[in-house]
Amino acid sequence: MSYPFDLLYRIKRPAFYIGNEYNTIRKEKEGKIKVALAFPDTYDIGMSSLGFSIIYNVINAREDALAERVFAPWVDMEEYLRKKQLPLLTLESGSLVSAFDILGFSMSYELNYSNVINILDLSGIPIFSFEREKLPLVVAGGGCTTHPSPLLPFIDCFVVGDGEEVINEMIDIFKEWRVNSNRKEELLKTLSDIDGIYVPLFHKTVKRRIVKDLNKTPYPTRPLVPNTEVIHDRAIVEIMRGCTRGCRFCEAGFIYRPVRERSLEKVISLSDDILSSTGYNEIGFLSLSVSDYSQIEGLTRYIEEGLIPLYISVSTPSLRVDTSSIEFFHAIGEIKRGLTFAPEAGTQRLRDIINKNVTEEDIFNVIKITSKEGWRSVKLYFMIGLPTEGEEDIIEIPRLINEIRKIDKKIEINVSISIFVPKPHTPFQWTGQISPTEAKEKISILSKNLNRKGISISWHDPYVSVLEGILTRGGKELSNVILNAWKNGARFDAWTDQYKWEIWEKALKEEGIDWMIYLKEKNYQDPLPWDFVDVRVKKEFLWKEYQIGLSGVRREDCRIKGCYNCGVCPY
Amino acid sequence: MFARIEYKKYGPLVFISHLDLIRTWERIIRRSKLPVVFTEGFHPKPKFSFVPPLPVGFEGERELLDVKIKEMCPDIKEIINKVVPYGILVNNVEIISNSNLGKIIIGGIYNFQWLGEIDKKELEEKLETIGLKEWEYSFKSLDTHKVENFSSLHILFSSCYPTPKKIIELIEGLGRVEWKKLSRISLLKK
Secondary structure (H helix, E strand, O other): OOOOHHHHHOOOOHHHHOOOOEOOOOOOOOOOEEEEEEEOOOHHHHOOOHHHHHHHHHHHOOOOEEEEEEEOOOHHHHHHHHHOOOOOEOOOOOOEHHHOOEEEEEOOOHHHHHHHHHHHHHOOOOOOHHHOOOOOEEEEEOHHHHOOHHHOOOOOEEEOEOOHHHHHHHHHHHHHHHHHOOOHHHHHHHHOOOOOEEOHHHOOOEEOEOOOOHHHOOOOOOOOEOOOOOOOOOEEEEOEEOOOOOOOOOOHHHHOOOOEEOOHHHHHHHHHHHHHHHOOOEEEEEOOOHHHOOOHHHHHHHHHHHHHHHOOEEEOOOOOOOHHHHHHHHHOOHHHHOEEEEEEOOOHHHHHHOOOOOOHHHHHHHHHHHHHOOOOEEEEEEEEOOOOOOHHHHHHHHHHHHHHHHHOOOOEEEEEEEEOOOOOOOHHHHOOOOOHHHHHHHHHHHHHOOOOOOEEEEEOOHHHHHHHHHHHHOOOOHHHHHHHHHHOOOOOOOOOOOOOHHHHHHHHHHOOOOHHHHHOOOOOOOOOOOOOEEOOOOHHHHHHHHHHHHOOOOOOOHHHHOOOOOOOOOO | OEEEEEEEEOHHHHHOOHHHHHHHHHHHHHHHOOOEOEOOOOOOOEOEEEOOOOOOOOEEEEEEEEEEEOOOOOOHHHHHHOOOOOOEEEEEEEEEOOOOHHHHEEEEEEEEEEEOOOOHHHHHHHHHHOOOOHHHEEEEEOOOOOOOOEEEEEEEEEOOOOOHHHHHHHHHOOOOOEEEEEEEEEEEEO
8 A cells, every 4th residue: 555646746745755765675574573663753854863774674684574664744744644534654565554563663852752642643553552452562762761751651662772682682572472472461571571671561670771892783784765855865884882971961971871882894894885785975974972983093094095086975973073083074074064063151160060071272273273274164052051050151152152253254153052951861860951931031141242243043942942851851740741732733843843832831731730840950869750760870970970060070081081980881 | 978868767756856866866876886977076976967857746757867977888777777766767778979968858748647527628728828739738538437537638848838837737726636647758859
């Protein structure tokens, strides 16, 4: 089955629903374990997710299983589907999602929660776990599962941490269960023994799963090549997982520990294979901080000798820029395109508190070097609402921008201001979040002091950040709020043109919840909704790190300075 | 030296845009590892030229594409057809010395198929008001045992005529239709 031609002809991005990407593997369904993988956002975002691609390929590499994909239909598509009473279909074979054995959601952003409910509903699958006697088994994986409480009633089982091994163990167990039983409870009971799986029904705690050696971990060498433009429209090679810089606000810096590298040989062979199987003209080397990759010199040489001559361009998330990585950025041409810096805060005092070990001098040095080379633009990331932040910290942001401007008057400066959301499993998990009103005041102080000439500035909507804070920091009580908001039309809350705070405000009110409680500061003794998830970083360590941070003491990377006993090693 | 590729764009790929098509072809060419010439500059691309874009939703039965190649090579058609996605298929490859697609294509023959009753007279009147002459279109009612009111319209466009999108609007203005198939059957060469 597939969608009628006339329907696709009448919607905005029909290419989001056609599948048939190059490298698609078509499999006979007979006898196989059928997994539908759902990404609760649009096709172009989901197809840019490395985790989603890895799991898809791990499953399809098995003889006894298959994976098909489904994405959140955009609002125009949903309207047509509901009007014509058509179900959501998987891209590979145009099958009903409800006909699969397992439905796995990739959860990397809290503002996708309303889309999870929508996908279940459009597939004709009961929304609450307790309503589902039959298959599919509904599973969720991805970064959000380290604080999954608001989703607990909807999901049968969560995968916490790296999924490459868990998914295989899960399918093995499923296969055995299917032969002997049809009771879902028995399946869940057996699954709950897997390291890294959390089954709400059996209510235990869960320890995050960690793959030990990236060189022995499967990685897709024949990824799907989208037929239409997606966000990251390029080959992706993950060179490193985890980061130990220890920025105290950064969730990724704690929940993906420890640092594991792929060897240079492996990175090169993966790059060659992927480029030749896809025909991409660009490759991205993925890591949380590329300049920390120990083989960076070898990688630079490979780019210069192995990629540039083949007309392949290179990109990398470059949030951490220092003088030592200039050579690398030079090789990949990033300098010409424009560099990205994330000073995060305006004063050294505050940068020390959040442990962002970048000095003003570092920033100026890098800019001076690159200025000589005829660069075009610089992008600067800042956060407001950080712990202990005062007016002077805000005023220093425009001053810093103006200083950069003075170094080179021709540069184009793009500034992005986001509102700090205190994230679970970080030293700042106990701090408060500023309210939308406070955020607006801070933004107004900032813009009043900024000389806008030659500068473009953008900020996150304070009401988006507040919902992000609520859904990230809240507990199980929010499940009814999510359901209520979905019923009243909440969809694609991560999209500014779709997001409506009024829907959420009303839902919170109707469910009797004062949302301001989610913004409050917490004490060490206060229970946290994510306490049952052990990401292997000790709570005492996080608290100590929080206190040290407040006193303004910086901590160097543990890979350089030695162990601080966070609890992850040895893993 | 150029390879003139005549290909079909069909099935799911009727829904990709012209920019998507260019990206798709660049990837096909890279995967094929044929000795093509690349452009200079920061983002080098194969040197190729396309015919006027197909609107989204349209099949192209005999589309053309010129790619500059460094040297003579045999079996280009077979080599490319090994690395195309479902929805692109090469019909024929010709080696030519000059690429002149921009100059020689003066229009195309388009086909519109729909389900739904449209008055033939009214349609003809409308087509004439936008400047189409009688010999430039043919309308057929394709009622079969299975489907009633299945219609098809062939239109010959030269580049001075309105776009296929205009014809779509015009037909939709005359009644409720369900589109079944839209295509460019062939290109008109000078």
